[in-house]
Amino acid sequence: MDWLRLLANQGSEAGWLSESFAYGFMVNALVAALLVGPLLGGLGTLVIAKRLAFFSEAVGHAALTGIAIGVLLGEPPENPIIGLFCFCMIFALLLHFVRNRTAVPYDTLVGVFLAVALAGGAALLMYVARKINIHMLENVLFGSILTITDFDLLVLGASCLLIIVGLMFTFNRILLASISPDIAKVRGYNTHFYDYLFVMMITLVTIAAVKIVGAVLVGALLLIPGATARLMTRSMGSFVLLSSLLATLSCLIGTLLPMELKLPIPSGASIILVAASFFLIATVYRIVARKQ
């Protein structure tokens, strides 16, 4: 990564790039945005097709508890990745396990799990506050480009590669299992396996995106670019590609804009606001187009 930072620095000094690129953390953040954007956008289309928007929000919010557990167990407060990973994964898998075995409506069940996770996190934060400066958690909850290290980029790159390779082989089956599970079963696909696989992908991407988007807002980035692309596209292929493009643009612009405009806004909030503005434009366009 040093070569890229050096290159960006030279570009900045030569006047080809803005001053922001002279900072190594900015280059790291942009690389992270380029990695995580397409993935969030692509997975977001499946979140919408499977109507799991509330679920992805819940996984993001469960991160609060995961972070608290990680810190209490002695992980560094700026990067409690093991606590985060383990809790979010258990939360998501348990939620799906219970869903498959009860008649409780899914949104109700997600609401219950979300409330329990948040309450648990809020309770644990009192203990966490005794160990660290509680404001450090804001970086994890709302994203901070200052904290992205080379190791984070490595973890992010590996996670993204894993999910993209997985999606290349399973995208069609995950989609078919959600829109027509009976047909998928008759074709011999293990629909439960694909459901759980998707849940694991969502959890992994949530954790991977925590540094840049923040745990609380990552669910929104799974949802908003997909919702925007749905308004603008006519086929599933273009839906996925446009959603990925919008999520990547949101990540890049949202990371760069506060730095360029010298605004004290967390990267997560900025990214979501950019994504939301795309959604607003698309909605207005659709309304106008329909009237014409």
Next chain:
Amino acid sequence: MGPSISLNQVSLRYENNIVLQDISATLGAGECHVIMGPNGGGKTSLLRSILGLTPFKGEVNIHWPKGKGKIGYVPQKAAFEPSLPLTVLDFILLNQSRSPLFFNFNKKHKVKALQQLARLGMEDRAMFRMGQLSGGEQQRVLFAQALLDDPDLLILDEPTNGMDDQGVRYFESLIADLVKENKTILVVHHDISAVRRLQAVVHVVNGTLLESGLAEDVLKPNKIERLFNHYRTHSNHQNEEVA
């Protein structure tokens, strides 16, 4: 050659509601079998049991002549969200290929999918969203999906629901062609005159298997009346049990 199917004391209940009780039958290979009966009589549940989509008691054995073959299935209905940009072509490709829809540049896949849609007269709707289609058009697409792998066993749950006359006639000629190819076909159907045209083996189900035989033998006016009488007595019997 399609398989034969043997059912041995197949029973199914949802909590206190007995849906199927001790159904035993053999469905011959290379024939068209139609399951008929009143609403709530367990026709769809029987199909789902045969497909392994619902847990049941008893045994279902599909006897494939040359190793396990392909099954094509048309569900009674599929709920497609109108706002989801899933086109008819997307849906067929989804069933046909593992190449992800966002990365599927294989022209052969698209040509094959379009050919399949053309068989059902739906090629001009290929770029329509699934959720925009009428019920009859969705049934045609589901039928095209079921025929993708040239299945040896075709299981159809009320496939002509919402179809126009042209669609129904096309469906009937397609079924006749498939039977000539010795495929085994199992259809849930409620239209007596259409079933007579299919020249199929009819199985009347209402919780239990009431009668099996050739359409011209089972679907006689006096027998139809008896079957519906049975429906009433069967219902009354169940109500008495519940009371």
